[in-house]
Amino acid sequence: MHEVGMMQSILERAVERAKQEGAHHIDGVHMRVGAASGVVPDSLEFAFEIAKKGTIAEDARLETELVPVVCYCANCQLEFQPTDLLYECPECHQPNCEVKQGQEFELAFLDVS
Template identity: 75%
Template sequence: MHEVGMMQNVLATAVERAKHEGASHIRLLQMRVGEASGVVPESLQLAFDVVKKETIAEDARFQVESVPVVCYCPNCTTEFHPTDLLYECPECHQPYCEVRQGKEFELAFLEVS
């Protein structure tokens, strides 16, 4: 489960930022995770529960904002939400389109005290 390693890095960044701001506790850690990021939000929750122990985030809540996939077809300039994993343009049926949104994996919000 690669999510544990990823959460270790995210939590380290969050703790560093919270301490830099003079906080002694993280109350909420919120992330934005794209549907095409390859990360399973439920696994992130489990990983967070493991890595937060004995840190200033030990009592923190964890939330994930899911970011939908948005593609762009340069052939016909259509922006669309794909309905399957092929990301084929629904207008001109070009098989490859640019993914403009949905690969995010970022720390979005911290609530500290």
């Protein structure tokens, strides 16, 4: 489960940033996770519970914003949300459209005290 390593890395950065700002506790960790990021939200929550032990985020909650996939077809100049994993343009059926959003895995913000 690669989510544990990813969450440990995110929490390390979050703790470092919170301490730089003079915080003693992290109360909430807010993440943006794209539908095409390869991260499973339930696994991420499990990883968060493991990674936060013994840190200033031990009592924190994890909030996850799921970001849908949005593609762009240069041929039609159309932005669309694909209905399957092929990301094919619904207008011209171009098979390899650019993914504009949906691959995010990022720390959006922290609630600290």
